Amino acid sequence: MSPRNTSRAFTLIELLVVIAIIAILAAILFPVFAQAKEAAKKTSCLSNDKQMATALFLYAGDNDDTLSQTSWESDAAHPYQVHWTFLLQPYIKNWDMFRCPSDSTPIKPKVACVNGDADLGKMPMTCDWMATKGYSYIPNYNALPAHDWLPHSLTDFASPADTILVTEKRDTKDAGDAHKGLSGFLPSQPCPNWTLVQATMGTPGAGQYSYTLPELVKPLAATAGKTEFKKYDVLRVKWDRHTGGANYSYADGHAKYQKLEQTLNPSKYQYGEKWYPNSAPWNSSPCN
Template identity: 40%
Template sequence: MKRPKPAFTLIELLVVIAIIAILAAILFPVFAQAREKARAISCVSNMKQLGTALLMYQQDYDDSFCPPLAWMPPSGNFDTVNSPQTWDRLIYPYTKNMQIISCPSDIYSPTVQTTYGQVKRSYTMPGTFGWCWFCGNGGIENNYACANNGKFGCEFNVPVAAAGFPAITVMLYERDNCNWPNGWWNWCSVGDGTNELALRHNGTSNLLYADGHVHNVRGFPNNNSGWPNKGQYPVLPGYRCWYHDNPHQASRWSGNWHDILPYHDGIDVTCGGNQGTMP
């Protein structure tokens, strides 16, 4: 009689499959985090290059910050996609590369067809650097010769010297933009505060500061935000909190009538700080 060939039993096969499934469940999240870490590093590289270009712009324009938007009135043959001179286009002579304005982890911002080709913008500039939503509110915009001229919003020039603490002055931040293909490219080139941060990198986001360095910040659970669908805001040194000094709110850098550039109160934070009267 022939002896039966050795083989796996059904139970042994199921045990092996179960072990593989357990290992996959353990390792796949680790692989995903490692992949996201690599993308975050690529994002940091993009922001560093953008920071260098922004600093070069300052040197060529009388030590003034690059504005978020050099507005053009919507009249005549105004092209809503290609005409607005946003910060990324203003520094293009120094970068010669529009691909670095895209974060590899940005899956929400739309790609727009422009004269520069297919472009996706993943970063936004705070309004503190030269554009606010409204004029005539007594803020810094009036100190720097704000001119409305019948246009929506207010453009103003901000000298580099106005940033007393460049190491804590946010110059670019990650955002899920709203530059829809049939929209205006200037929309979302300028923003308000950390409630807009895109926490793309395992719950963290990269920030470019006025001195050229890039720093990664982590959001924290916020159960008292008062904002729908917004739950994680980092508290940033030097910035007033949204809803006026509540440390559980987002930090604000809009350049409106509230905060302008970071204010140093001795403990390096105005969100819940002890500075008393705001500047």
């Protein structure tokens, strides 16, 4: 006699139990996977910061120990610019390094090149010479000044290990004038002979400038408009991109992950101990 076939189908209750178990496991594991993915992006972004710091050192070594400006810009009738990302390209040779994997809206050139990278470095200038695929990082004006301030030497920094070179920019839709750099001071670009006073929640007096406090800018991150971005350009930093912090590279060549409060700590201020750059001869209104 052949053995009796004892197999049977799953009951509805059994199927529902299995589905429930799978759903519970998914709910537990998916956030873990997301965290692991973000941790990998954070590490990749930190590596980018480190390599940009190395490239800036190489650039300075080829230019009498002098760093670049954030950009060189022409007049209003010819609104093109030579950007720091273009100046570092001979040392990096990789445009993708200027993009953080966690940044879904990298800054694109205002005046795009018709033929992309093929137009960069060619005269007459007809487009922005910068990372054509976009970039996710923003320099410290106190290290890489704006086009209307003169560049300066690596030897200017009193504490290079605590002076930020480059960090992560806020998303395009929030970043204000995102092609620029940023300053940790209030006002953002004081005159070099002004007096640095204790950090304040108000506006410093005439001939004075102060540090920017985290409690001053943190509440503005979600609601800031053009006026706030212009006044407090630390808002241009995406200081909470990676689990409440961001990556920063420093004037001694290292890079690390920091929280906003660490970078704006008045007792160990990371945007410079004073305002270093000097006004360029062509700048008719150097202080703001």
